[in-house]
Amino acid sequence: MNNSTRxxxxxLLGLVLVGDSAAQVEYGNRLGLQQGTTExxxxxxxxxxxxxxxxxxxxxxxxxxxxxxxxxxxxWQYTNRARLPYRRYVxxxxxxxxxxxxxxxxxxxxxxVFNTAQTRPQEAGSTLFKTNVFDRWFNQLVIAGDxxxxxxxxxxxxxxxxxxxxPLAFSKPRLNGFQLDLATDxxxxxxxxxxxxxxxxxxxxxxxxxxxxxxxxxxxxAQVGDFVEVGLHAVSAHQTxxxxxQLVETLHKGSLTNEQNQTVGQIEILLKDDSPEDGRGGAAxxxxxxxxxxTYRDGTVEQGRDIRFGPVIEGGLERRGFLSxxxxxxxSLLYDFDSASFVN
Numbered sequence: 001m002n003n004s005t006r007x008x009x010x011x012l013l014g015l016v017l018v019g020d021s022a023a024q025v026e027y028g029n030r031l032g033l034q035q036g037t038t039e040x041x042x043x044x045x046x047x048x049x050x051x052x053x054x055x056x057x058x059x060x061x062x063x064x065x066x067x068x069x070x071x072x073x074x075x076w077q078y079t080n081r082a083r084l085p086y087r088r089y090v091x092x093x094x095x096x097x098x099x100x101x102x103x104x105x106x107x108x109x110x111x112x113v114f115n116t117a118q119t120r121p122q123e124a125g126s127t128l129f130k131t132n133v134f135d136r137w138f139n140q141l142v143i144a145g146d147x148x149x150x151x152x153x154x155x156x157x158x159x160x161x162x163x164x165x166x167p168l169a170f171s172k173p174r175l176n177g178f179q180l181d182l183a184t185d186x187x188x189x190x191x192x193x194x195x196x197x198x199x200x201x202x203x204x205x206x207x208x209x210x211x212x213x214x215x216x217x218x219x220x221x222a223q224v225g226d227f228v229e230v231g232l233h234a235v236s237a238h239q240t241x242x243x244x245x246q247l248v249e250t251l252h253k254g255s256l257t258n259e260q261n262q263t264v265g266q267i268e269i270l271l272k273d274d275s276p277e278d279g280r281g282g283a284a285x286x287x288x289x290x291x292x293x294x295t296y297r298d299g300t301v302e303q304g305r306d307i308r309f310g311p312v313i314e315g316g317l318e319r320r321g322f323l324s325x326x327x328x329x330x331x332s333l334l335y336d337f338d339s340a341s342f343v344n
Contacts, residue, residue: 113142114157115206116178116195118242124208125242128198130159135202152183159200163192165219170235176200177215188221196237211257214240265338269311271331282326285316285333292335309342311335 096110113134119125134140134157141161145154161175177194197213217235224230238254241261273282292304292311304310316323316331325331336342 113138114178116193116198118214118240121243123243124210126195126198126209126212126214126240127206128195128209129206130202132202132204150185152181154181155179156181165190165217165233165235166231169233170217186223189219191218192216210242211259212240212242214238263337265336267335267337269333269335271316271325271333273325273327273329276327279327282324282329283331284319284322284324285313285331286322287313288321307342309335309339 097112098109099107101107111133112129112131114131115127115129117127119127130140134142140159142157143154145152147153155178157178159176160173161177161179162173163175163179164171175192175194176196176198177192179190179192182189192215194215195209195212196215197209197211199207215235215237217233219231219233221229221231236254239257239260241255241257243258244255271283271285275281292309294302294304294309296302311333312335313323314332314334315329316325317329323331
């Protein structure tokens, strides 16, 4: 066998070996996982992720915003005070807390002094908060104001605010709340609010109420000519319920509290003498000639005698055919709407 024949045989043998190795390729789990031993069932899998390749090393520097923006402190830079003087800064906590908007954007830094809010409809939606800063730093009086041209505004918050809309309509020397004033060359406006049922004292935590008594008022005045001023004012003290969602309607009508907004269970009528000193000629009650008329919400009307419903009578002096309340004597008529005679 010559050399050329040997080379051809070696090349042919190499191709056969390569073909055999290609026929025995190990696919691992790329085609899926085998289920069972008797029958080959492959369950497909998604490509695996090598977490080490997706976890880059990121170095973060946590620095208070004041040191970075105001003092230009770069903690990764070399510090040498041979020529640059040392800049002293106060503690970050001494400048107050950070405040952000609804979307998490930084607004400002400071102290929460006073906060009152009303959120509807929500349980415990009326809130009031007066911090120690409001008491110790500002002596329970905070005034904020600004102006531009003819436009002026002022916001006053106090536990003892002296304010007057008119001497007859509203004048209070110790209003516990806030007053917002706007003024131009021709117009003047005022809005004031007070949570009457809220605490006057300073509290450590925010107080929340579902039922509260609020006072709201305002005044609008306009200058007509040089010598005439026309004003319109309104003041309302009302009960509020944060569960109800009628905020504007509640300002002039009010709403029932949770304790008040219950079904009437009992009604008591008390009869007494309007001149007890003479001991005679007092009130008289005729049981056989009296009746109660009940009107339901749907307009249905019923009489107590028809459903055998009447009052529980206590007191009074028995006379011929009636009871009398002479002198200090009293007659009590108790209508129990939870009794079986009315419910059934």
